[in-house]
Amino acid sequence: MSPLPINHPLLSWSRRLADWLFSPLGAVAALALGVLVFGCAYTVDQTEQVVLTQFGRPIGAPINSNKEATDGAGLHFKVPFVQQANRFEKRILEWDGAPSEMTTRDKLYVVVDTFARWRIVDPLVYFQSLRDERSALSRIDDIIGSETRNVVARHDLIELVRSDKTRKPEQDATLAEASATVGTLPPIQFGRMELEQEILAAAKPKMGIWGIELLDVRVKRVNYKDGVIEKIYDRMISERMQIAERFRSEGAGEAAKIEGRREKDLQRIQSDAYRKVQEIRGTAEAKASEVSARAYASSPAAADFYAFLQTLDTYSKTLGSDSTVVLTTDSDFFRLFKRIDPPAAPAR
Amino acid sequence: MADPRQPFSINRGGAPAFDVRGLAALAVVAFLAAGLARGVYTVGPESVGVVQRFGKVIGTVGPGLRFKLPFGIDTVTILPVKRQLKMEFGFGSPGATNPDQVSAEQARESDIVTGDLNAAHVEWVVQYEIADPEAYLFNMREPGPTLRDLSESVMREVVGDRTVDEVLTIGRQGIETDAIAKLTALVQELQMGLRVQQVQLKNVHPPTPVQKSFDEVNRAQQEREQMINQANGEYNKVVPRASGEAERKLRDAEGYALKRVNEAEGDVARFRALLEQYEKAPEVTRRRLYLETMADVLPKLGGKIILDEDAKQFLPLMNLPAPRAEARRTER
Numbered sequence: 001m002s003p004l005p006i007n008h009p010l011l012s013w014s015r016r017l018a019d020w021l022f023s024p025l026g027a028v029a030a031l032a033l034g035v036l037v038f039g040c041a042y043t044v045d046q047t048e049q050v051v052l053t054q055f056g057r058p059i060g061a062p063i064n065s066n067k068e069a070t071d072g073a074g075l076h077f078k079v080p081f082v083q084q085a086n087r088f089e090k091r092i093l094e095w096d097g098a099p100s101e102m103t104t105r106d107k108l109y110v111v112v113d114t115f116a117r118w119r120i121v122d123p124l125v126y127f128q129s130l131r132d133e134r135s136a137l138s139r140i141d142d143i144i145g146s147e148t149r150n151v152v153a154r155h156d157l158i159e160l161v162r163s164d165k166t167r168k169p170e171q172d173a174t175l176a177e178a179s180a181t182v183g184t185l186p187p188i189q190f191g192r193m194e195l196e197q198e199i200l201a202a203a204k205p206k207m208g209i210w211g212i213e214l215l216d217v218r219v220k221r222v223n224y225k226d227g228v229i230e231k232i233y234d235r236m237i238s239e240r241m242q243i244a245e246r247f248r249s250e251g252a253g254e255a256a257k258i259e260g261r262r263e264k265d266l267q268r269i270q271s272d273a274y275r276k277v278q279e280i281r282g283t284a285e286a287k288a289s290e291v292s293a294r295a296y297a298s299s300p301a302a303a304d305f306y307a308f309l310q311t312l313d314t315y316s317k318t319l320g321s322d323s324t325v326v327l328t329t330d331s332d333f334f335r336l337f338k339r340i341d342p343p344a345a346p347a348r
Numbered sequence: 349m350a351d352p353r354q355p356f357s358i359n360r361g362g363a364p365a366f367d368v369r370g371l372a373a374l375a376v377v378a379f380l381a382a383g384l385a386r387g388v389y390t391v392g393p394e395s396v397g398v399v400q401r402f403g404k405v406i407g408t409v410g411p412g413l414r415f416k417l418p419f420g421i422d423t424v425t426i427l428p429v430k431r432q433l434k435m436e437f438g439f440g441s442p443g444a445t446n447p448d449q450v451s452a453e454q455a456r457e458s459d460i461v462t463g464d465l466n467a468a469h470v471e472w473v474v475q476y477e478i479a480d481p482e483a484y485l486f487n488m489r490e491p492g493p494t495l496r497d498l499s500e501s502v503m504r505e506v507v508g509d510r511t512v513d514e515v516l517t518i519g520r521q522g523i524e525t526d527a528i529a530k531l532t533a534l535v536q537e538l539q540m541g542l543r544v545q546q547v548q549l550k551n552v553h554p555p556t557p558v559q560k561s562f563d564e565v566n567r568a569q570q571e572r573e574q575m576i577n578q579a580n581g582e583y584n585k586v587v588p589r590a591s592g593e594a595e596r597k598l599r600d601a602e603g604y605a606l607k608r609v610n611e612a613e614g615d616v617a618r619f620r621a622l623l624e625q626y627e628k629a630p631e632v633t634r635r636r637l638y639l640e641t642m643a644d645v646l647p648k649l650g651g652k653i654i655l656d657e658d659a660k661q662f663l664p665l666m667n668l669p670a671p672r673a674e675a676r677r678t679e680r
Binding site: 010014015017018022043044045046047048073074075089090091092093094096099113115117157158161162163164167169170171172174175181182183184185186192193218219220221222223224229230232233235236237240241243244245246247248250251252254255256257258259261262265266269270272273274276277278280281283284285287288289291292294295296301302305306308309312315316319320321322323324325326327328329332333334 | 370372373374376377400401402403404405420456457459461462463464465466467485486487488489490493494497498500501504505508509510511512513514517518519522538554555557558560561562564565567568569571572573574575576578579580582583586587590591593594595597598600601602604605606608609611612613615616619620622623626627630634637638639641642644645648649650651652653654655656
């Protein structure tokens with residue numbers, strides 16, 4: 001590495017600084033500066049507020065404790081060693097409660113999990129009464145826990161679950177038909193939001209004395225306790241089973257209806273056809289008879305002739321190869337077999 | 349450095365061999381230079397940097413190579429304002445970079461009591477971004493976990509006002525819109541510096557022990573349809589066919605009727621014609637017709653026996669086919 005040029009300005013400047021630092025006066029000044037910077041000066045972040053204490057006793061007004069502004073943030077000075085800067089959070093803080101078992105007015109065991117937001121509005125009081133956040137959180141635990149328990153015990157579970165008093169649920173038309181209770185919401189008087197307000201109203205004043213402002217309390221989770229949940233499941237199952245049965249029975253009923261209609265339609269169609277057929281045939285037969293009767297009974301001669309013709313017709317229809325006839329010569333047909341002379345008188 | 353004395357020794361003209369002061373001065377200079385170098389930082393293209401001097405905000409800077417005062421005078425917080433952030437409830441995708449994305453108690457998150465005091469298993473996602481870096485940093489200490497808690501609270505509020513059937517099927521859309529509206533209002537009210545962009549329901553189903561009975565309802569519904577369809581099928585298989593058959597019988601009957609009447613009329617016509625002839629010469633016509641019939645009938649007969657009218661004793665001796673004898677004798 002080549003050395004810097006001997007007349008480089010940086011070199012001459014640092015040489016002068018070194019000269020000064022190593023002179024007795026310079027050393028004292030540098031030490032004083034260090035003490036001033038690290039002992040007197042301190043920064044206040046925009047996220048914090050500071051209470052100065054002198055041997056543990058608070059001195060002066062808290063710094064940067066105005067809720068609405070952050071003008072206190074920046075570089076500040078104090079007396080070194082004697083005074084101490086105690087920093088506190090200025091931002092909104094979260095309190096997340098542990099889930100705890102509670103009993104509602106209607107004797108249901110539930111696990112309620114709440115959370116809340118709070119902030120330190122009076123750091124001086126906060127510092128004097130609580131010192132740190134851990135003890136603050138444990139106080140908030142106690143207060144919100146017990147207030148929540150009180151409020152929950154005064155109301156039915158449904159008040160903790162529902163919030164909109166007027167809401168009408170949408171219904172699944174097929175399910176609504178199957179059961180009167182399915183698809184309806186039990187009515188409420190207050191609702192979750194009012195309960196949360198109740199808890200907040202009860203808890204808030206108790207925290208003012210610690211310089212804490214409680215901003216809100218909200219219910220994060222409400223669940224049935226183990227052991228209760230099984231009963232809820234049983235109820236849900238029986239409710240669904242009942243709907244399922246209803247559907248099945250509806251199906252069978254509908255099918256039976258259709259089957260009945262089928263039988264009825266079948267009988268109607270068939271009997272209707274039968275009736276019409278009989279009518280048609282009857283009419284036709286009547287007409288045929290009428291036509292025949294008119295012709296065959298028009299005169300005694302016609303009737304006689306008809307009887308004769310019918311007889312002949314019957315002969316040709318009934319006599320065949322499986323018939324044997326025994327005829328005598330007395331018959332009309334074989335009369336000539338015996339005698340050829342014409343009959344004395346007409347045979348008939 | 350091969351020879352530390354060199355830069356100083358020339359100037360000092362044979363003074364001390366090891367110049368402590370020169371070395372110290374160099375250290376101070378190096379310290380200052382290193383400090384200045386540490387003041388250089390970059391802001392990524394998706395981010396902004398919020399700069400605080402002695403804890404007080406002095407501004408925000410956009411993406412690029414930036415410089416701040418070192419030695420704790422300036423501090424910079426870099427926030428990815430353009431990044432889509434996501435929170436998952438009731439489930440968790442592995443490998444999330446956002447510490448607020450997945451929680452440790454997913455099972456507890458997803459069990460929700462519905463407005464008809466049933467239970468449902470609901471998984472959902474909230475998508476958000478940092479909208480106001482200063483509000484995000486300075487109004488609330490834990491905006492991420494707070495948004496998680498608020499999301500859970502809001503989702504329970506919305507689901508708590510609905511029936512289990514709405515949650516599972518028909519009301520999903522409504523839940524999403526209600527939840528995003530309520531969550532947005534809360535986030536704005538608390539000035540969290542976040543913007544909620546989407547609330548999406550993911551997997552929603554009945555609790556596992558109950559799932560079967562819900563499936564059973566679906567199955568029963570299907571069965572009902574099937575039974576009705578089957579009955580209708582049976583109906584359709586039989587009734588139109590019967591109608592057709594009825595129609596055929598009617599046509600048959602009509603045909604028969606036509607035939608019957610026509611035949612009767614034909615017979616009558618024939619009869620009239622014959623009658624006319626008969627009336628002109630009854631005896632002759634009678635005889636002719638009789639003989640014609642005989643001529644027609646006799647050749648077809650199986651046996652013909654002609655007896656003299658006086659031979660009365662012959663018949664019992666004849667070897668006639670027994671069953672027919674009686675019948676035929678009457679025809680005489």
